[in-house]
Amino acid sequence: MAFGSTPDWFHISDDESIVWESRPHPFAMGTELPVGIGLALAGILVAGWSGTDGVGLLTILGVLVTVTGVIIALARYLIWTNTRYVITSTELYKKRGVISRDVTQFRLDRVQNTSLRQSGIGRLLGYGDLTVYTAGSGEPELVFERVPQPERASSRLSDRLEHVAADESAV
Numbered sequence: 001m002a003f004g005s006t007p008d009w010f011h012i013s014d015d016e017s018i019v020w021e022s023r024p025h026p027f028a029m030g031t032e033l034p035v036g037i038g039l040a041l042a043g044i045l046v047a048g049w050s051g052t053d054g055v056g057l058l059t060i061l062g063v064l065v066t067v068t069g070v071i072i073a074l075a076r077y078l079i080w081t082n083t084r085y086v087i088t089s090t091e092l093y094k095k096r097g098v099i100s101r102d103v104t105q106f107r108l109d110r111v112q113n114t115s116l117r118q119s120g121i122g123r124l125l126g127y128g129d130l131t132v133y134t135a136g137s138g139e140p141e142l143v144f145e146r147v148p149q150p151e152r153a154s155s156r157l158s159d160r161l162e163h164v165a166a167d168e169s170a171v
Contacts, residue, residue: 009095009103012088020087020156024080025127025143032076039069072090085144087157090164092132094142104142108164110134116154122146 012018038143078098086093092111094104100104118128128150132142146155 007084007095009101010086010093011106013090015089016091017089019089020085020153022144022147022153023083023087024085024146025148026080027078027085027125028129028143029080033108036069036071036073036076036098040066040073041069043067043069050072066090073165085153087153087160089160092142092157095170106132106134106142108160109168111157111161112136112155114157114161118150122150130157132157144167 043062043064043066045062047059047066050056050058050062075098077098082096082098084093084095086095090105090108092108096102111132113133115131115133116128117131122128127146127148129149130144130150130153132141132144133139134141143155
């Protein structure tokens with residue numbers, strides 16, 4: 001999604017703009033993607049190797065392993081590509097879902113606190129979790145998981161929160 005284009009899962013007003021948007025870091029696809037690709041490649045090798053003598057049980061098994069691997073890898077990829085995080089000038093959005101859709105939305109004026117967490121691996125690979133707490137709740141209301149360049153996302157959010165607070169105090 002490029003800045004300036006609006007996806008169908010959220011509506012942006014004329015005086016609102018997209019400040020930051022992302023999907024999770026590619027590392028968020030986890031081990032399922034390489035496992036799926038590995039299974040698909042192993043299945044192709046088994047089916048190809050055993051297929052030289054005609055179609056037998058081993059060839060069928062190789063095809064089944066290939067199909068399973070492709071399904072695992074494709075499912076993980078689709079989940080990753082269909083997860084989006086957006087910060088606009090007035091709201092936060094988190095969208096998940098391939099077939100069904102789950103969109104969480106908060107106005108920035110409801111945000112009480114934020115936190116940024118990076119594990120050692122996250123620091124090394126450049127991802128972290130940005131957690132948002134809203135007024136009246138001690139529990140996290142929204143978590144942007146495994147965000148690439150989390151310091152940038154946190155900085156953009158902090159800038160917007162300061163702007164919203166300044167607007168509220170001016171009223």
